[in-house]
Amino acid sequence: MRRIVVLAGGIGGARFLRGLKQAAPDAEITVIGNTGDDIHLFGLKVCPDLDTVMYTLGGGIHEEQGWGRAGESFAVKEELAAYGVGPEWFRLGDRDFATHIVRTQMLGAGYPLSAVTEALCERWQPGVRLLPMSDDRVETHVVVEDEDGGRRAVHFQEYWVRHRAALPAHAVVPVGAEQAKPAPGVLEAIAEADVILFPPSNPVVSVGTILAVPGIREAVAEAGVPVVGLSPLIGGAPVRGMADKVLAAVGVESTAAAVALHYGSGLIDGWLVDGADAGEVAAVEEAGIRCRAVPLLMTDVDATAAMAAAALELAEEVRA
Amino acid sequence: MRRIVVLAGGIGGARFLRGLKQAAPDAEITVIGNTGDDIHLFGLKVCPDLDTVMYTLGGGIHEEQGWGRAGESFAVKEELAAYGVGPEWFRLGDRDFATHIVRTQMLGAGYPLSAVTEALCERWQPGVRLLPMSDDRVETHVVVEDEDGGRRAVHFQEYWVRHRAALPAHAVVPVGAEQAKPAPGVLEAIAEADVILFPPSNPVVSVGTILAVPGIREAVAEAGVPVVGLSPLIGGAPVRGMADKVLAAVGVESTAAAVALHYGSGLIDGWLVDGADAGEVAAVEEAGIRCRAVPLLMTDVDATAAMAAAALELAEEVRA
Numbered sequence: 088m089r090r091i092v093v094l095a096g097g098i099g100g101a102r103f104l105r106g107l108k109q110a111a112p113d114a115e116i117t118v119i120g121n122t123g124d125d126i127h128l129f130g131l132k133v134c135p136d137l138d139t140v141m142y143t144l145g146g147g148i149h150e151e152q153g154w155g156r157a158g159e160s161f162a163v164k165e166e167l168a169a170y171g172v173g174p175e176w177f178r179l180g181d182r183d184f185a186t187h188i189v190r191t192q193m194l195g196a197g198y199p200l201s202a203v204t205e206a207l208c209e210r211w212q213p214g215v216r217l218l219p220m221s222d223d224r225v226e227t228h229v230v231v232e233d234e235d236g237g238r239r240a241v242h243f244q245e246y247w248v249r250h251r252a253a254l255p256a257h258a259v260v261p262v263g264a265e266q267a268k269p270a271p272g273v274l275e276a277i278a279e280a281d282v283i284l285f286p287p288s289n290p291v292v293s294v295g296t297i298l299a300v301p302g303i304r305e306a307v308a309e310a311g312v313p314v315v316g317l318s319p320l321i322g323g324a325p326v327r328g329m330a331d332k333v334l335a336a337v338g339v340e341s342t343a344a345a346v347a348l349h350y351g352s353g354l355i356d357g358w359l360v361d362g363a364d365a366g367e368v369a370a371v372e373e374a375g376i377r378c379r380a381v382p383l384l385m386t387d388v389d390a391t392a393a394m395a396a397a398a399l400e401l402a403e404e405v406r407a
Numbered sequence: 408m409r410r411i412v413v414l415a416g417g418i419g420g421a422r423f424l425r426g427l428k429q430a431a432p433d434a435e436i437t438v439i440g441n442t443g444d445d446i447h448l449f450g451l452k453v454c455p456d457l458d459t460v461m462y463t464l465g466g467g468i469h470e471e472q473g474w475g476r477a478g479e480s481f482a483v484k485e486e487l488a489a490y491g492v493g494p495e496w497f498r499l500g501d502r503d504f505a506t507h508i509v510r511t512q513m514l515g516a517g518y519p520l521s522a523v524t525e526a527l528c529e530r531w532q533p534g535v536r537l538l539p540m541s542d543d544r545v546e547t548h549v550v551v552e553d554e555d556g557g558r559r560a561v562h563f564q565e566y567w568v569r570h571r572a573a574l575p576a577h578a579v580v581p582v583g584a585e586q587a588k589p590a591p592g593v594l595e596a597i598a599e600a601d602v603i604l605f606p607p608s609n610p611v612v613s614v615g616t617i618l619a620v621p622g623i624r625e626a627v628a629e630a631g632v633p634v635v636g637l638s639p640l641i642g643g644a645p646v647r648g649m650a651d652k653v654l655a656a657v658g659v660e661s662t663a664a665a666v667a668l669h670y671g672s673g674l675i676d677g678w679l680v681d682g683a684d685a686g687e688v689a690a691v692e693e694a695g696i697r698c699r700a701v702p703l704l705m706t707d708v709d710a711t712a713a714m715a716a717a718a719l720e721l722a723e724e725v726r727a
Contacts, residue, residue, distance in 0.1 A: 130512030162480050166505030170530050172512075181501050185486030188504075190452030192492075210490050 089114040091399075092280040093215075094307075096121045097136040098153040098387075099319060099327060101143035103286035106391025108144070108214055111399060115116045116215040117276040119303070121247025122200065122298035123220075123227035123261050123287075124245045128177055129167060131187040132194055134292065135205055135244070137219060138186060145211025147182075153327075156182040176249040201270040218276065220297045223267035227292050229336070230258040243292060252329035256336035259291055263297040269306075277306040284395075285316030285355065287326065287383065290346050291333040298354075308354050313402035315357035316350060317394060318343035321383055322363045344370045352376050357401040359383060359394070377405055411719075412600040413535075414627075416441045416613025417456040417648060418473040419639060421463035421704075423606035426711025428534055436535040437596040439623070442500040442520065442610075443540075443547035443581050443616035446564045447570075448497055449487060451507040452514055455564070456613065457524055457539060458506060465531025475646075476502040486537060496569040521590040538596065540617045543587035547612050549656070550578040563612060572649035575663075576656035584619040588652055589626075597626040602722045604715075605636030605675065607646065607703065610666050611653040628674050633722035635677035636670060637714060638663035641703055642683045645696070664690045672696050677721040679703060679714070697725055 091114045093104060104118060109241070120138045135154065140305060142148040149155045159180030168175055186207060193203040199222035208217055216375035223322040231254040238257060246252060277283065285294050294316075298304040307314055321329050322341050339349045343360040344367035350358075352375035360367055361383035369376035379401055386392040411434045413424060424438060441456045455474065458499040462468040462476060467473045479500030488495055499507070506527060513523040519542035528537055547563035558577060580610060597603065605614050614636075618624040627634055639650050640663050651661040659669045663680040664687035670678075672695035680687055681703035691698035700722055705711040 129508050130515050131508070160480060160482050160501070162501035163483065163505045163508070166502045167509065170505065170509050170527065172509050181480070181482035182486045185483045185490065185505070186507075188449050188451070188483070189487065189490050189492050208492070232640050 090276075090279055090281045092119065092276050092283045093117070093118050093285070094285055094288070094297045095136070095140055095287075096125070096288030097139040100136070100286045100288040100293065101140045101148070102153070102385045102391055103288075103317070103395065104140060104144060106393075107240055107395040109125035109266060109388055110395035117272075117280070118215050118217045119219055119220050119273055119276070119297055121220060121293045121296050123225050123264070123292065124243045124247075125226065126170075126242060127173065127225075128174070128179065128187075131184070131191045132199070133179070133187050134190065134204075134219070137217065138183070141211045141213055141216055144213030144215060145208075147174070147211065155180055159183065174249070175242060178405060191368075199380060201272070207398050216276070217348060218272050219270050219318060220273065220303065221267040221300050222270045223263065225261050225263040225267050225296065225300065227296055228260045228262050229256050229333070230260065231256055245381070247329070252332040256332055259294045259333055259336050261299045264296065265298045265301065269300055269302050271306045274302060274306050276306065277303070277310050280310055280312055283307055283310060283314040283352070284398055285314070287317045287385070288321040289330045289333065290349060291330070291337055291339075293310070304354065311314060313357060314346065314355045314407040315359070315398045315402045315405070316355050317359045317398055318346055318364065319360065320346060320364075323359040326384065343367050347371045347376055347378070348374050356373060356405040357398070359398055359401060377401060410596075410599055410601045411436045412439065412596050412603045412616050413606055413610070414439050414603070414617045415456070415460055416608030417444070417459040420456070420606045420608040420613065421468070422473070422638070422705045422711055423608075423715065424460065424464060424535060426705065426713075427715040428606070428673050429708055429712035430715035436621045438535050438537045438594055439540050439541060439596070440537055440615055441540060441613045441616050441711045443545050443584070443612065444501075444563045444567070445544075445546065446497070446562060448494070448507075450491065451504070451511045452590045453499070453507050454510065454520070454524075454539070457537065458503070461524075461528060461531045461533055461536055464533030464535060465528075467531060475500055479503065484677065491668055494569070494647070497564060498561070518640065519590070521592070523662060531574055535591075536596070538592050539590050540593065540623065541587040542590045543583065545581050545583040545587050547616055548582050549576050549653070550580065551576055551687065567649070572652040576652055579615075579653055579656050581616045581619045584616065587620045589620055589622050594626050597623070597630050600630055600632055602632060602719060603630060603634040604718055604722075605626055605634070606669070607637045607639040607705070609639060609648060609650045609653065610669060611650070611657055611659075625686065633677060633724065633725040634675045635679070635722045636667065636675050637679045637703060637718055638666055638681065638684065640666060640684075641681040646704065663687050667691045667696050667698070668694050677718070679718055690695040697721060699725065
């Protein structure tokens with residue numbers, strides 16, 4: 088049985104995983120989930136990326152939206168607003184609230200986030216082992232420029248959801264990452280993996296944050312197995328989300344090749360770009376990273392499974 | 408302007424207050440609310456009696472039910488059950504959850520319950536000043552007998568809501584009351600009152616628990632103003648709820664007169680019984696408590712206002 092480790096963010100990572108499960112039905116898949124965009128709202132601990140993976144693979148996701156629960160209602164949120172309690176810009180549904188209530192109660196009782204995530208997954212049965220990157224608190228902050236030119240650091244969610252990444256961003260800082268330890272099982276899963284995949288998740292605030300936890304980048308680089316990534320950019324623009332904005336903040340060009348080079352040949356062995364970016368294959372290969380151009384639009388599960396299969400194929404090429 | 412202080416439990420107290428507001432529209436009413444049936448559920452602080460008063464006077468109550476919010480939905484509760492997280496016997500609605508989320512968040516930020524209650528009332532505008540009896544944690548426990556004859560203490564809500572008061576009760580203990588201090592404003596309101604009323608709330612687990620907070624009983628007894636109560640029993644049975652069960656547990660007979668004598672002439676000066684209990688008036692008066700028989704069914708707000716007016720009249724008789 089093939090052991091696959093995937094470093095995943097939210098929507099893109101979750102959808103890729105659904106394809107991967109179809110492409111490799113017998114594989115043991117361990118997902119190391121980003122927790123840098125976790126946020127405390129209304130006194131509750133919200134883990135958007137972990138939940139998106141859990142809901143997507145467990146059949147509870149709002150399909151069109153890509154995040155949150157299907158068949159959702161918003162009575163709690165309306166009431167909080169009636170009390171004048173915000174933030175109003177983060178839209179939490181009633182069903183989703185229950186997840187955060189259970190999580191917060193368990194954390195309050197002393198369970199680490201990894202144990203809480205495991206307990207939540209008992210219900211959702213995502214068919215993968217979902218591990219938070221760390222049990223320690225890491226919060227991605229973005230240094231933004233206000234209208235008057237002043238700079239301040241805001242929580243990633245405030246930047247992303249409230250401001251739709253429309254404020255100029257000068258830096259992305261995973262606060263607390265330096266002091267964080269990988270969650271139990273993370274380094275072991277990487278060490279025992281046959282293949283490591285970077286899905287088309289945000290390279291800065293999703294995969295980048297996971298790699299910022301001391302020990303994880305090193306473990307991936309030294310695993311001695313193929314590490315293959317898929318470009319989240321097609322034709323120089325993110326398929327979804329606003330990855331270009333945060334790439335600019337860390338000084339990386341918004342092209343499929345630039346993202347590959349940002350990860351670097353010391354970390355990844357293979358890279359998939361979309362057919363539209365076939366012209367960038369040579370540049371990536373010149374940097375010592377094996378590269379293929381294949382369709383990278385996750386239009387449905389079959390198309391996504393084909394992408395996952397291509398990534399696994401490229402991994403086998405690398406291995407050979 | 409007449410300053411009225413009312414010691415109130417949940418449904419009975421809240422409905423009485425609605426009548427009192429109509430009967431004395433110009434009065435300054437301070438409500439000292441029972442917090443002995445507060446409970447932590449799902450990591451959230453739930454204050455059933457304070458909320459029932461707040462929702463009832465603020466126009467948010469589920470009228471027929473007497474507790475909880477009107478137009479309520481139960482998505483959060485269903486989800487918690489799907490996670491296997493209980494208790495299932497305490498039915499919290501989505502709108503109600505928001506109140507507990509706000510309260511828990513504020514308590515977590517360091518605000519005392521009295522400040523939290525004031526903040527919640529900013530929205531509900533109950534038209535009275537609602538004070539918890541104490542900012543300290545007091546939890547009413549009931550010593551019950553199991554089927555095998557063994558005794559154990561359970562939280563009042565477990566006894567009341569889960570078991571519908573059907574387990575034999577041997578004692579009622581307001582755990583923590585001895586160490587509790589009256590909330591800010593409680594003793595001052597009592598000292599400055601022109602009249603103090605005991606609504607037809609449960610004399611053991613509602614009014615009794617409030618009086619168990621050191622200083623409150625003494626303040627009422629020494630206020631030097633008329634203290635008038637209304638019988639929660641009619642014809643030897645509670646109009647609503649299961650007061651007879653907890654009266655038995657503390658060795659008090661289930662009659663309107665016995666409840667008056669349980670409070671005692673050292674505490675109350677006047678007592679209203681229902682017309683059906685006119686035969687008990689003499690026994691109450693013999694104990695030195697002025698007593699009248701009037702209709703005590705809170706069938707609607709007008710009938711309740713008439714009860715409140717009768718209580719205020721009796722208070723004036725006592726004063727004269």
